[in-house]
Structure formats: C-alpha cells, structure tokens
Amino acid sequence: MPSSGVRPDPAPAPGATGSRPGPDxxxxxxxxxxxxxxxxxxxxxxxxxxxxxxxxxxxxxxxxxxxxxxxxxxxxxxxxxxxxxxxxxxxxxxxxxxxxxxxxxxxxxxxxxxxxxxxxxxxxxxxxxxxxxxxxxxxxxxxxxxxxxxxxxxxxxxxxxxxxxxxxxxxxxxxxxxxxxxxxxxxxxxxxxxxxxxxxxxxxxxxxxxxxxxxxxxxxxxxxxxxxxxxxxxxxxxxxxxxxxxxxxxxxxxxxxxxxxxxxxxxxxxxxxxxxxxDAEAVAGLRRAAERLGFDWPDGASAAEVLAGLPDDGSAPVLALRRAATTLxxxxxxxxxxxxxxxxxxxxxxxxxxxxxxxxxxxxxxxxxxxxxxxxxxxxxxxxxxxxxxxxxxxxxxxxxxxxxxxxxxxxxxxxxxAARLAGRVGETFEVIVLRAAGPEGEPGEVYLPDPAVIARCAGAPKAGVTVAVTLTAADPSTGRVLFTAIDQ
Incomplete structure (x- = not known):
C-alpha cells in the first residue's frame, strides 16, 4: 500500500487556521x-x-x-x-x-x-x-x-x-x-x-x-x-x-x-x-484481475513485465490492478x-x-x-x-x-x-475510485479519493477499477476511522 508520506524533516506545526480539527x-x-x-x-x-x-x-x-x-x-x-x-x-x-x-x-x-x-x-x-x-x-x-x-x-x-x-x-x-x-x-x-x-x-x-x-x-x-x-x-x-x-x-x-x-x-x-x-496462485489471481479490468497479458509475460508496462495515467483500472498486485x-x-x-x-x-x-x-x-x-x-x-x-x-x-x-x-x-481533513463533511457525496470491491460477507472494500488523497474503507463498493459516487458516513479524528458507503447506481 502507499507509503506513510511523512516528511523527513518537517517544519514545526503552526496549527490549523480554520475550524477543522487537526490530527493529534x-x-x-x-x-x-x-x-x-x-x-x-x-x-x-x-x-x-x-x-x-x-x-x-x-x-x-x-x-x-x-x-x-x-x-x-x-x-x-x-x-x-x-x-x-x-x-x-x-x-x-x-x-x-x-x-x-x-x-x-x-x-x-x-x-x-x-x-x-x-x-x-x-x-x-x-x-x-x-x-x-x-x-x-x-x-x-x-x-x-x-x-x-x-x-x-x-x-x-x-x-x-x-x-x-x-x-x-x-x-x-x-x-x-x-x-x-x-x-x-x-x-x-x-x-x-x-x-x-x-x-x-x-x-x-x-x-x-x-x-x-x-x-x-x-x-x-x-x-x-x-x-x-x-x-x-x-x-x-x-x-x-x-x-x-x-x-x-x-x-x-x-x-x-x-x-x-x-x-x-x-x-x-x-x-x-x-x-x-x-506463488502461481497469486500470479493467476492477478492475471484474472487484469482480464476483468481490460488489460492484455501477453503469453510468456511475467507479472513484473505486465506491471512495468502499465500506463502512468492514474486511471481507475490501473490503480485497481496495482492494488490487486499487493497480494504478490x-x-x-x-x-x-x-x-x-x-x-x-x-x-x-x-x-x-x-x-x-x-x-x-x-x-x-x-x-x-x-x-x-x-x-x-x-x-x-x-x-x-x-x-x-x-x-x-x-x-x-x-x-x-x-x-x-x-x-x-x-x-x-x-x-x-x-479523518481530520474530512471531519465535518459526513453526509457529503464524493467521487472515488474503487481499488478493491466489498467482500461477499459484507466486509468493506477500499476506495481512493484523489483530493484530499484519502484511501479508506467503503461499504457496498462495487467491482474494482470503476469510479463511483459514495457518501461519507464516518470521519473520527480521535480514532482515525473513515468510512464511505457506495450510493446505489
């Protein structure tokens, strides 16, 4: 998954100037x-x-x-x-x-x-x-x-x-x-x-x-x-x-x-x-994911070669396939x-x-x-x-x-x-990219909101690699819990 992104030598925090609570x-x-x-x-x-x-x-x-x-x-x-x-x-x-x-x-x-x-x-x-x-x-x-x-x-x-x-x-x-x-x-x-x-x-x-x-x-x-x-x-x-x-x-x-x-x-x-x-099972799973997302997997190509050949466009299918590759x-x-x-x-x-x-x-x-x-x-x-x-x-x-x-x-x-960045926006609608679909037993999927750059759980997330509308249903800065819920299309 993404790195922490923390800065190696940040300046001291000046504190938020707006009303949004800051992370502690x-x-x-x-x-x-x-x-x-x-x-x-x-x-x-x-x-x-x-x-x-x-x-x-x-x-x-x-x-x-x-x-x-x-x-x-x-x-x-x-x-x-x-x-x-x-x-x-x-x-x-x-x-x-x-x-x-x-x-x-x-x-x-x-x-x-x-x-x-x-x-x-x-x-x-x-x-x-x-x-x-x-x-x-x-x-x-x-x-x-x-x-x-x-x-x-x-x-x-x-x-x-x-x-x-x-x-x-x-x-x-x-x-x-x-x-x-x-x-x-x-x-x-x-x-x-x-x-x-x-x-x-x-x-x-x-x-x-x-x-x-x-x-x-x-x-x-x-x-x-x-x-x-x-x-x-x-x-x-x-x-x-x-x-x-x-x-x-x-x-x-x-x-x-x-x-x-x-x-x-x-x-x-x-x-x-x-x-x-x-292992072979993980590679086969990635290959199936690539096919579902519309990517070719040439005969004899390795997972490394397929991933290296993906476009660097930040599109939903590309991000979903890269997320699927974490199982490797x-x-x-x-x-x-x-x-x-x-x-x-x-x-x-x-x-x-x-x-x-x-x-x-x-x-x-x-x-x-x-x-x-x-x-x-x-x-x-x-x-x-x-x-x-x-x-x-x-x-x-x-x-x-x-x-x-x-x-x-x-x-x-x-x-x-x-959670701090989204606090106060519970109930709002956002457009997100589905990285991982919700599970068959109701376990949340995973979605990516580009701005601000949030990766969070999402109830009812449909298939990976699509852009969907979701509602923010939880954002708690004290615990870090963020949850979206997919809007029925």
Whole structure:
C-alpha cells in the first residue's frame, strides 16, 4: 500500500487556521509509547563520538578525491548515502559511500543498547523519533557536504549492460561535494542541463539497472503515495509524484544491497531481508484481475513485465490492478545465518527478484550497521567479531518488531489526518475510485479519493477499477476511522 508520506524533516506545526480539527500526532506518540529522548549515558557516548577528530586509522583509506553527492528529499539531515558514478571503458564504476555508524557506536555500550531497543527511526509528520541522537545522525555521522566524513565505501564495477563485474568494500574517509534534492536534479534532467559530474551517468545506469530488475521479476507496485503536508488550514494529504531520478537513485541502493547479499551467501554468514517469490496462485489471481479490468497479458509475460508496462495515467483500472498486485508481496521477514545456522532455503526477495540485504541506511535502520560489518569482515577475509556473531540471531525479531511499529505509527498518522481533513463533511457525496470491491460477507472494500488523497474503507463498493459516487458516513479524528458507503447506481 502507499507509503506513510511523512516528511523527513518537517517544519514545526503552526496549527490549523480554520475550524477543522487537526490530527493529534502527540496522541500517536503516546499510544505507541515512543521515546521522547535518549538516556543520558547514550547521549554522552554520542557526543564523545561526535567530538572525535577524523584521523588516519588502520584500514581506512583516503577517498576524498572521489566526486560524491547526496540526493535526498528537501530538508533531510540524516544523510546515509553519497553516490558517484564514473565511466570506465564501456562500463561504469559506482562509488557508494555509506555513513560509517560502526565507527561511532561502541558494541555493548549504552548507545548500542538504546539503538537496539529502537530498531529504526520512526517518522511522524511533525518530527521524527530518531534511531541515533541527532548529534550523530544529523551532524557528525551524516554525509553532509561540510567536510570529511567516515564512511564505508562500496566500489562496484558494471559492464555496458549494467551487470556487476567486480565489487569492493572498505572503510574510507570521503567528502561529499553537494547536498542535492530529487526535484532539483529532476528539473536539471528535464531541462537537459548538465548534471553534477558525480551523477552525470546516473540516468543511464539507473535505466539499465531498472530494466535488469524487471527482467529478473522485480515487482514495483507504484500505488498512490500519500504524503502528509501542511497548508494554510493545517495538515492535509496529497499524492506525491515519484520522480524518475528517485527510481534511478533507488536502483543504486538496491545494487549495493544485492551485492552485499551475494557476498554474505558466498561466505555463509549474514542477515538477509527476505520475501517469498509470488506463488502461481497469486500470479493467476492477478492475471484474472487484469482480464476483468481490460488489460492484455501477453503469453510468456511475467507479472513484473505486465506491471512495468502499465500506463502512468492514474486511471481507475490501473490503480485497481496495482492494488490487486499487493497480494504478490506477502511474508516479508529477516533471515540470519552463520555460526551454525544455515542460510534460508529460499534466500530471495520476491519484490526485488534477487537475494537482498539492508546495508545502505545505517543512520535510520539498525540492521544495516550489522550487515555492513559482516561485509567488511568478509571482504577482508577475516571472521566477524564475536559481538557481531552473538547479535545476529537476535536481529530478525528486533527488526520485525521495529518494522511493525513503524508501519502502525505511519498508518495511524495517515488515518488521523484523513479523518481530520474530512471531519465535518459526513453526509457529503464524493467521487472515488474503487481499488478493491466489498467482500461477499459484507466486509468493506477500499476506495481512493484523489483530493484530499484519502484511501479508506467503503461499504457496498462495487467491482474494482470503476469510479463511483459514495457518501461519507464516518470521519473520527480521535480514532482515525473513515468510512464511505457506495450510493446505489
């Protein structure tokens, strides 16, 4: 389903200027018992780590001559990745610098214990609950373009078709040249302006990697992505258009994650993000849905190819088919192996079409630090440290619980914003797109209201992929409950 759409670094809420009640995000914090700060011991460790000068260290190379930039949403401060791509012969060399959180978090210390409790950064529209103290995540460890930073540098060589030919990973000191945002880079691309040298080849590499992903069966849903933003009347929702440069940049992150997973599987130790490949029954169900909605499914075409070939027009049939495709991606989890535990029988990630490991967002996600440390040990030909081996079996449960919490918080924020935006309009009629029809036992279906961008339950919703008139029958900002009822045609 759509992402939470919460902004990574929103401005403080000014409060609604109209009569509409606003969503209570503090109530969400209280409901899910989110921490308001860090323990003093953890903060002290973070501040001491931030104050340490970046000096020559054994095994850390000087890579400050490499052209690197960050590309993130506007306002982001927790910058995990910096990218630089250069042409080498007929192929490419991808430099991907990742914040070296392992250099600032001491295993077994107070900060390590606290981040293991948190699991990941939790984002809300009016501020985040960070995994690490901001003195690290938004300053000393973030790959900001204000001086050298410790990083883990992936160097991945690709051939002319974008296939991997060589991989290296090691600790380094890097210097980002610029802090770019997606909209600005996309505007340059659309205007055919010259890009920063670090990303001049990103569009070409991104397209090559995306084509390879579709060929190997990667599933991209591309459902409406709800975003909670502020307007003159408080908080509202809109659909955030995903830009091509975001997809290309994401392919670089996926490239590093698939390379890391391959490295782990070869070494027999690691931590994978897993998702079963779509089974035959699910694919057959999607094919039947495509036929009902009027889409062709060419002989021999995969679900990935059919979805990738859909028009990007936001029409009711397209949105309904993309919603139906969510049944292909179920059962996500984590699999730790090594130190006596065998790799999972199916190590793949069905949404990516290949084995995959989280290693590119350590400032925001706990597991990435551990995955990175495993890859560094494997690349150096040494056995991972004992603290790492001891932690591996515990991490799947920690991350699954953290993912669940993050998802529930994001959903609660969306629900309350949707309900607050529609409060006072109960009884009004709206035109909506049916994403999922009501069930045979009377269970509500699901509909999409484009403005404001609301996805909610609907009693009596007819077949998917049509536009219908509905009445708003419930909108409760205190619980987030929104319900429409289809008007008999």
């Amino acid at each position: 995000f503090d109530a969400v914090r209280q409901e899910f018992e989110l921490p308001a700060g860090f323990p003093p011991e953890a903060l002290a460790e973070a501040e001491a780590a931030a104050a340490r000068a970046i000096t020559a260290e054994p095994g850390r190379i000087d890579a400050t001559d490499i052209e690197l930039v960050t590309i993130d949403p506007p306002g982001s401060k927790d910058l995990d990745q910096a990218v630089g791509i250069e042409r080498v012969g007929r192929g490419f060399r991808v430099h991907y610098a990742i914040a070296d959180v392992g250099a600032v978090v001491t295993p077994g210390g107070a900060l390590d214990a606290e981040v293991r409790r948190r699991g990941q950064t939790i984002y809300l529209p009016d501020g985040s609950v960070p995994l690490h103290p901001p003195v690290l995540s938004e300053q000393a460890a973030s790959l900001l373009p204000d001086g050298p930073r410790r990083a883990v540098l992936w160097t991945i060589d690709l051939d002319a078709d974008g296939a991997v030919t060589a991989t290296d990973v090691r600790r380094a000191v890097v210097a980002s040249r610029a802090r770019l945002d997606y909209a600005g880079v996309q505007a340059q691309i659309d205007a055919r302006e010259e890009l920063h040298p670090a990303i001049a080849a990103l569009p070409e590499v991104g397209r090559l990697r995306r084509a390879a992903a579709v060929a190997r069966g990667a599933i991209e849903l591309e459902l409406p992505e709800q975003e909670i933003v502020q307007d003159d009347d408080g908080w509202t929702l809109r659909v955030r258009a995903r830009l091509p440069v975001e997809d290309w940049n994401a392919e670089i992150s996926l490239l590093a994650g698939t390379v890391a997973a391959d490295m782990m599987l070869r070494a027999g130790i690691g931590l994978l993000r897993t998702l079963p490949a779509p 991606l179920r059962g996500a989890g984590y699999a730790a192996f090594g130190a006596g535990a065998a790799p999972p029988p199916d190590p793949g990630h069905g949404g990516i079409g290949a084995p995959y490991a989280h290693v590119t967002a350590p400032l925001r996600r706990l597991v990435d630090r551990f995955g990175t440390e495993i890859c560094l040990a494997v690349a150096a030909g040494r056995t991972p440290d004992s603290w790492l081996l001891e932690a591996l079996p515990q991490l799947p449960d920690v991350m699954s619980a953290s993912d669940s919490l993050a998802g529930r918080v994001a959903r609660a924020c969306l629900d309350r914003t949707e």
